[in-house]
Amino acid sequence: MLCDRVRMDAYHSAVFRNPHHFRGKVVLDVGTGSGILAIWSAQAGARKVYAVEATNVAEHARELVRANGVADIVEVIQGTMEDIVLPEKGESCRFLNPCYICSFLNRCQTFEIDVIISEWMGYYLLRESMFDSVICARDRWLNPGGVMYPSHARMWLAPIRSGLGDKKMEDFEIAMNDWNHFVEDTQAYYGVNMNALTKAYRAEHEKFYLKSSIWNNLHPNQLIGQPAVVKEMDCLTATVEEIREVRAQVTLPINQDRTRLAALAGWFDVHFRGSKQNPAVEEVELNTAPDENGGTHWGQQVFLMTPAPRVNEGDSINVSFSMVRSKENHRLMDMDITYELHEASGRKLPAVATKIFLE
Numbered sequence: 033m034l035c036d037r038v039r040m041d042a043y044h045s046a047v048f049r050n051p052h053h054f055r056g057k058v059v060l061d062v063g064t065g066s067g068i069l070a071i072w073s074a075q076a077g078a079r080k081v082y083a084v085e086a087t088n089v090a091e092h093a094r095e096l097v098r099a100n101g102v103a104d105i106v107e108v109i110q111g112t113m114e115d116i117v118l119p120e121k122g123e124s125c126r127f128l129n130p131c132y133i134c135s136f137l138n139r140c141q142t143f144e145i146d147v148i149i150s151e152w153m154g155y156y157l158l159r160e161s162m163f164d165s166v167i168c169a170r171d172r173w174l175n176p177g178g179v180m181y182p183s184h185a186r187m188w189l190a191p192i193r194s195g196l197g198d199k200k201m202e203d204f205e206i207a208m209n210d211w212n213h214f215v216e217d218t219q220a221y222y223g224v225n226m227n228a229l230t231k232a233y234r235a236e237h238e239k240f241y242l243k244s245s246i247w248n249n250l251h252p253n254q255l256i257g258q259p260a261v262v263k264e265m266d267c268l269t270a271t272v273e274e275i276r277e278v279r280a281q282v283t284l285p286i287n288q289d290r291t292r293l294a295a296l297a298g299w300f301d302v303h304f305r306g307s308k309q310n311p312a313v314e315e316v317e318l319n320t321a322p323d324e325n326g327g328t329h330w331g332q333q334v335f336l337m338t339p340a341p342r343v344n345e346g347d348s349i350n351v352s353f354s355m356v357r358s359k360e361n362h363r364l365m366d367m368d369i370t371y372e373l374h375e376a377s378g379r380k381l382p383a384v385a386t387k388i389f390l391e
């Protein structure tokens with residue numbers, strides 16, 4: 033992640049092109065990792081930075097903070113965001129700012145966090161569900177009028193061509209062939225018929241090869257139609273409820289002739305815009321769309337359409353998309369994608385439904 037130039041440049045630009053958000057402010061870095069975002073916040077003029085990290089990497093963050101001469105500003109706290117208590121006691125409350133009664137009675141327990149910065153994005157934005165922890169931090173600690181870095185996020189879906197589907201189908205057939213030989217050999221040499229497990233083996237391998245979302249860094253020329261937004265979020269107001277289930281109906285116009293709809297591809301972008309009350313002077317975007325220069329470590333997620341229908345310029349794909357958290361592991365996602373091909377001639381093909389697992 034530290035070598036992902038697109039990611040690093042975006043966060044660096046967002047902080048240093050908007051020093052008014054940091055100068056003299058109290059910043060909370062949710063999931064500080066190496067501490068890089070906390071260190072930048074301090075270098076941009078923050079008065080105090082709380083850098084919270086769940087794992088032992090917190091030790092390395094402390095070392096880097098010291099080595100970079102910002103130990104008087106950055107305080108690394110090891111613990112999960114949901115459990116820790118910030119040491120800073122504010123002088124104002126949420127109702128009045130400053131609240132003279134609270135400060136006089138020395139009773140106010142509201143904490144003054146002006147900026148929450150975090151790199152919480154997972155594959156296709158929401159895998160790993162780390163944004164839950166950022167929402168928790170925001171609701172507990174962010175001042176009214178505070179800003180989120182990043183401030184907005186979007187999820188995209190687009191039709192693509194790709195050889196990945198054929199390759200995965202080949203791998204699946206090889207796996208099934210191997211299994212059939214294994215069943216024959218086990219019967220011949222050991223006298224046990226394993227065939228009763230063929231259905232389960234097939235289902236498991238079909239899921240692995242054909243129904244699991246595939247990481248890929250696509251070239252923009254693999255896009256065969258217009259992308260559409262399936263989810264937009266304001267990080268200042270988004271709720272866990274809102275991201276638990278993403279549902280969308282989109283139409284994707286095809287703009288290439290005589291090709292196949294091998295898959296739909298998903299990616300995200302985030303923006304650093306500050307807030308309405310306190311906007312960025314310079315907006316910054318972090319985009320993970322297909323990029324001829326190589327893209328990001330997030331790449332894109334490819335959802336195979338098997339079989340891949342033939343499509344032509346002027347056709348359009350109506351997609352009904354839903355993504356929910358997996359019941360077995362809330363950090364993983366299950367998707368239901370139903371698509372309907374509308375040909376330019378006016379003919380509508382029957383809807384095809386597929387399940388995809390983002391694991």
Ligand SMILES: C[S@@+](CC[C@H](N)C(=O)[O-])C[C@H]1O[C@@H](n2cnc3c(N)ncnc32)[C@H](O)[C@@H]1O
Nearest residue numbers: 063064065066084085086087111112113151165
């Ligand atoms: C994607 S890394 C980002 C690290 C660093 N901020 C950066 O930009 O390079 C996310 C970090 O957040 C930490 N993390 C995830 N959930 C957390 C939570 N609830 N509380 C504290 N840390 C968390 C992980 O251990 C990991 O180090």
